[in-house]
Amino acid sequence: MSQQTADIIVIGGGIAGISAAAEMAKSAKVLVLEAEAQPGYHSTGRSAAIYIRNYGNAVLRAINALSEPTLAQPGGISDHSLLSPRGxxxxxxxxxxxxxxxxxxxxxxxxxxxxxxxxxxxxxxxxxxxxxxxxxxSAQSIDVDRMLQDYVKLLKARGGTIIAKARAQKIARQGGAWQIEASGTLYTAPIVVNAAGAWADAVAALAGVAAMGLxxxxxxxxxxxxxxxxxxxxxxxxxxxxxxxxxxxxxxxxxxxxxxxxxxxxxxxxxxxxxxxxxxxxxxxxxxxxxxxxxxxxxxxxxFAPDRTPVVGFAPDADGFFWLAGQGGYGVQTAPALSQTAAALIEGRAPKLAQPALDALTPGRFFSN
The missing domain is CATH 3.30.9.10 (D-Amino Acid Oxidase, subunit A, domain 2)
Structure with missing residues (x-):
């Protein structure tokens, strides 16, 4: 079996996984494993493509607001705004x-x-x-296809790799690293990001990590x-x-x-x-x-997670397993803020998102003492 190693493996090539991978590739070697033939096949490619600041609960509204500047002026990601007037x-x-x-x-x-x-x-x-x-x-249309493709280009420009038709079949933690078998190749990294969308709980089960009830x-x-x-x-x-x-x-x-x-x-x-x-x-x-x-x-x-708030952060029951899931119907418009937040948490930096919102996102909220 062939092998590839990285600093971070992202499972899932929707807008959540691709944007997070692009952010993390600034300082790490990142691999994205996508089960389908191309990124964005499922929810990302079927989005309503709209940015609505007031959509969702209070936590999501804070995340929406943090995403808006990047969507409006995506310097370094795209050459012009990803938004257009709609209402x-x-x-x-x-x-x-x-x-x-x-x-x-x-x-x-x-x-x-x-x-x-x-x-x-x-x-x-x-x-x-x-x-x-x-x-x-202030509600605006989002050019979702261009947004996804621009994040793909940014990821690749930073040395990241996307591997299509690579559905995870086995996931195990050995020797301080995660080992993922997918399509005849063994992928190894100390950190794995679970951005598998509707399949996120199934990916966690493969890894022996407690589900979030997605x-x-x-x-x-x-x-x-x-x-x-x-x-x-x-x-x-x-x-x-x-x-x-x-x-x-x-x-x-x-x-x-x-x-x-x-x-x-x-x-x-x-x-x-x-x-x-x-x-x-x-x-x-x-x-x-x-x-x-x-x-x-x-x-x-x-x-959706049970409380309809995304799940973002390290799993409390597994070293190096990071959740980026449960975005519900907000995945595209929250991707800039959540990708920046995920990268900051993984790198040990302080995210821009306020602490109450970070506390509301943590996977630990579903664990009792």
């Missing part, structure tokens, strides 16, 4: 007002609107059922063509504060998601026809244009 409009019926108030609590930069004002911004919305709306002008959730989407009479590119992302559906302009068409969160096992996800149909029906009830044909549909996995 986010969330509507609420009378019954959904508690979810609107919960979203607005602790949020910044929101503008309240009436149903009529919301329908003026997105002309296909029915204003009558809308009790209130909130608009976040749960992959399926999220479906469909692409609709509303025709030339609708200038969808001028619209913001729009949906309900209760997350019963959302829609986002996509190259002149409209991507609509049922905002489903169905627990599933890790797999190459595909949409459930009934779930998609029910979600499109909810969307139809809010707009004036019926769904006549779905051009394309797909699904991805969003993997």
């Amino acid at each position: 986010e409009l969330l509507i609420a019926s009378e019954d959904e007002m508690p979810s609107l108030e919960a979203y607005a609590a602790g949020a910044t930069g929101l503008e309240r609107m009436t149903g009529a004002e919301a329908a003026k911004m997105v002309p296909i919305l029915r204003p009558e059922p809308i009790a209130a709306a909130i608009y976040e002008s 749960q992959p959730m399926r999220r479906s989407a469909a692409l609709l063509n509303l025709g030339p009479e609708h200038d969808v590119e001028s619209w913001p992302l729009f949906g309900t504060t209760a997350e019963t559906w959302y829609a986002k302009p996509d190259a002149g068409k409209l991507m609509v998601s049922p905002a489903d969160e169905d627990p599933v096992d890790p797999h190459d996800a595909w949409p459930d026809d009934m779930v998609l149909a029910e979600g499109l029906h909810r969307y139809e009830q809010a707009v004036t244009v019926p769904v006549t044909r779905v051009e394309h549909s797909w699904a991805g996995l969003r993997t």
